Amino acid sequence: MLPQEIIRRKRDGKALAPAEIAAFVGGITSGAVSEGQIAAFGMAVFFNGMSRDEAVALTTAMRDSGDVLDWSDLPGPATDKHSTGGVGDNVSLMLAPIVAACGAYVPMISGRGLGHTGGTLDKMDSIPGYASQPDLALLRRTVREAGCAIIGQTSDLAPADKRFYSIRDVTATVESVPLITASILSKKLAAGLGSLVLDVKIGNGAFMESARDASALATSLVEVANGAGLRTTALITGMNEPLASAAGNAVEVRNAVDFLTGRFRDPRLEEVTLALAADMLLSAGRASSQREGLQQARTALEDGTAADIFGRMVFVLGGPVDFVTNAAKYLPKADVELVVKAPRGGFVSAIATRDIGLAVVALGGGRTRPEDNVDHAVGITGLLPVGAEVRAGEALARIHARSPLAAETAAASVLACYTLDEARPVAAKVVARRIAPRS
Numbered sequence: 001m002l003p004q005e006i007i008r009r010k011r012d013g014k015a016l017a018p019a020e021i022a023a024f025v026g027g028i029t030s031g032a033v034s035e036g037q038i039a040a041f042g043m044a045v046f047f048n049g050m051s052r053d054e055a056v057a058l059t060t061a062m063r064d065s066g067d068v069l070d071w072s073d074l075p076g077p078a079t080d081k082h083s084t085g086g087v088g089d090n091v092s093l094m095l096a097p098i099v100a101a102c103g104a105y106v107p108m109i110s111g112r113g114l115g116h117t118g119g120t121l122d123k124m125d126s127i128p129g130y131a132s133q134p135d136l137a138l139l140r141r142t143v144r145e146a147g148c149a150i151i152g153q154t155s156d157l158a159p160a161d162k163r164f165y166s167i168r169d170v171t172a173t174v175e176s177v178p179l180i181t182a183s184i185l186s187k188k189l190a191a192g193l194g195s196l197v198l199d200v201k202i203g204n205g206a207f208m209e210s211a212r213d214a215s216a217l218a219t220s221l222v223e224v225a226n227g228a229g230l231r232t233t234a235l236i237t238g239m240n241e242p243l244a245s246a247a248g249n250a251v252e253v254r255n256a257v258d259f260l261t262g263r264f265r266d267p268r269l270e271e272v273t274l275a276l277a278a279d280m281l282l283s284a285g286r287a288s289s290q291r292e293g294l295q296q297a298r299t300a301l302e303d304g305t306a307a308d309i310f311g312r313m314v315f316v317l318g319g320p321v322d323f324v325t326n327a328a329k330y331l332p333k334a335d336v337e338l339v340v341k342a343p344r345g346g347f348v349s350a351i352a353t354r355d356i357g358l359a360v361v362a363l364g365g366g367r368t369r370p371e372d373n374v375d376h377a378v379g380i381t382g383l384l385p386v387g388a389e390v391r392a393g394e395a396l397a398r399i400h401a402r403s404p405l406a407a408e409t410a411a412a413s414v415l416a417c418y419t420l421d422e423a424r425p426v427a428a429k430v431v432a433r434r435i436a437p438r439s
Contacts, residue, residue: 003027003037010044018057025061028160035167042164042173050178055220056227058178062186063228065160069136069192071105074144077284078105078192081276082184083199084217085117086206087357088242088383091199091273092120092150093256094301097309098277100147101300102293104284107143108150109157109191112374116205116357118252118366121152126250126376128330129318138317146313158186175207181220185228195231195283197276198222202432203240205353211236211432218435226437231283234435237272238428241351241386244269248365248379250331251400255381257327260307268385271430274298279434332377334400338407342390346420351386359413363401378402380414387427390420 001023010016024041027033050058071078079099083089096106110120124132131138133152142149155162161183168174188196198221201207202214218234225232245266246255258264259273278293287293300306311324320330360366364375382398384390397414401407 003033007040013048021057022061025160029065038167039171046173046176055178055224058182059185062160063189067156071192074105077194079195079284081197084201086201086239087353088244088247090252090256096148097306099280101305102296106148116354123249126253127319131318142316157190161186177220197279198234200236201239206239236433245383246381247360249376251379268430275431334377336401336407338399339395340397340411340414345391347424348388349421349425350419352417355417359410
């Protein structure tokens with residue numbers, strides 16, 4: 001099949017057959033399809049969309065462009081979660097060991113940050129010695145021995161997606177719902193999962209700011225995943241403020257360790273983490289109801305089992321054996337700390353969440369280009385949530401920077417992100433909606 005004829009059919013709004021889609025994806029993988037043709041195909045899909053069956057065919061073809069893992073030798077179900085990204089979203093670091101503590105196995109293939117959102121892999125790279133991109137043998141050993149592994153995508157998993165996404169990124173076709181769907185799910189299907197739970201963010205710190213857009217993406221992901229044979233549900237959760245009170249890499253790892261050990265837990269972060277854990281356990285068949293899954297997750301967190309599993313995972317993947325008990329000793333620290341002080345008293349009524357993320361990027365804690373290096377030590381901690389009361393001169397947040405100038409610049413940016421009012425605002429729902437496949 002000629003690539004240009006497949007592009008022409010999609011350009012003209014016609015539905016593509018699975019064989020046509022498979023042939024085009026095969027050309028993406030082999031190099032037989034040029035970058036210009038990939039860009040043209042992406043733009044045709046952007047404007048004309050795809051049916052559910054087309055999106056399923058695209059997803060499975062991209063899955064089959066590389067290796068597909070098999071976890072059938074494990075004594076329990078393999079499951080995972082994917083988040084569409086936000087600020088202070090370190091849920092994965094607690095969620096994987098919590099679910100593993102309840103008898104499921106979590107081979108969690110994560111990504112790096114780009115733009116204002118943080119990347120789970122960058123957070124794990126804050127831990128000295130941690131192999132965030134292990135070979136397959138070490139990945140299998142870690143999942144079997146610890147119950148979970150938070151690692152990065154290898155070049156052998158869904159390679160078509162890697163090439164396709166890099167071209168979408170520079171041709172203004174990233175925001176296409178079917179292309180987002182296929183990109184996310186092809187990697188999860190290649191991971192050999194039995195079930196998946198999606199965390200689709202909504203709000204001023206999310207890629208999907210409106211309820212309509214978030215619902216459309218979540219529905220597409222759930223319907224296509226289930227159409228491809230992967231049992232999947234989704235939660236739509238709020239990102240109108242940072243999820244954790246920390247934003248950065250090492251600072252979010254420290255926040256996660258504090259969460260697991262019970263030293264400190266941000267309430268909104270706890271609610272989202274446990275809700276996702278309950279859904280994962282239900283989807284994986286380890287709980288008969290969300291209520292039972294929630295209780296199992298709480299028990300695993302409170303009795304310390306989840307913290308022990310996180311520590312074991314870190315050690316098997318090359319990190320310090322005592323990381324959980326001595327995280328502060330091992331995590332990198334910035335040279336300068338600066339308190340962001342409230343100019344007057346009041347209640348926090350709004351936070352420009354995306355700009356908080358951009359402030360972390362400006363400090364060096366994120367990327368504007370995929371090849372940029374990341375400073376794992378810098379970030380922001382003590383971020384007050386919406387609804388918090390503060391007096392004039394009290395801390396809204398704390399900057400961790402490499403120089404006084406960088407700290408002062410970041411402090412000014414963070415201060416501009418906060419809106420203070422005299423009245424306490426009404427608390428917004430953290431978990432806004434659950435989407436399950438249509439029966």
